[in-house]
Amino acid sequence: MSTGISPGGHQHINRPAKCVDACSILILRDIDLLREINQKSPLTVSWSVNTLDEDFKNDMDAAVSIERRLAAMKQVYDAGIRTVCFISPVFPGLTDIEAIFERAKDQCDLVWLENLNLRGGFKKTIMDYIAEKYPHLTPLYEEIYGKRNRCYFEALEKQAEEMARRYGCRFVDNETPYERVQQGHPTIVDYFYHEEVRGSQNTGVRNKK
Numbered sequence: 001m002s003t004g005i006s007p008g009g010h011q012h013i014n015r016p017a018k019c020v021d022a023c024s025i026l027i028l029r030d031i032d033l034l035r036e037i038n039q040k041s042p043l044t045v046s047w048s049v050n051t052l053d054e055d056f057k058n059d060m061d062a063a064v065s066i067e068r069r070l071a072a073m074k075q076v077y078d079a080g081i082r083t084v085c086f087i088s089p090v091f092p093g094l095t096d097i098e099a100i101f102e103r104a105k106d107q108c109d110l111v112w113l114e115n116l117n118l119r120g121g122f123k124k125t126i127m128d129y130i131a132e133k134y135p136h137l138t139p140l141y142e143e144i145y146g147k148r149n150r151c152y153f154e155a156l157e158k159q160a161e162e163m164a165r166r167y168g169c170r171f172v173d174n175e176t177p178y179e180r181v182q183q184g185h186p187t188i189v190d191y192f193y194h195e196e197v198r199g200s201q202n203t204g205v206r207n208k209k
């Protein structure tokens with residue numbers, strides 16, 4: 001989970017999880033300076049929020065609480081600075097994208113969705129964690145990450161698209177140019193299986209191999 005700042009809405013700088021608390025404090029401490037910079041060169045400040053469950057968050061990292069992230073996001077948004085909520089990575093069966101969207105939609109300009117990718121030793125770590133803490137989800141994780149079944153995330157894409165229609169939000173498949181949007185209607189970016197999205201230029205046509 002991370003906090004990042006980027007000028008002009010591009011080149012997000014993602015901080016290691018251990019720096020999130022300090023970065024959040026610095027962001028709020030320097031908010032007047034950020035507001036001044038934003039007037040000359042538009043900024044984007046982003047937070048990673050992939051759960052509202054503090055216990056699950058604590059299992060994943062020792063960073064600042066979700067509530068503090070959301071509070072910081074609101075203060076930055078209210079200061080007139082573009083904010084992004086990264087719902088990433090989405091853990092199947094654990095990340096409630098709609099609940100997070102409900103909490104963040106009035107204080108961000110863009111909501112970014114990205115699936116959990118499991119590779120190398122990290123895959124075993126997460127699979128063991130799921131087996132220990134959420135054994136009822138083990139079959140789902142084996143289906144997704146063992147058999148490479150995409151049905152779960154395809155259904156989640158449809159849910160996100162319907163959510164966008166319901167809330168009057170743009171639904172795109174890639175990074176969008178810098179923009180502020182009407183409050184309560186953040187652009188939703190479907191970045192699931194991002195290796196297929198790169199270069200698609202929001203056409204919705206993915207580069208499937």
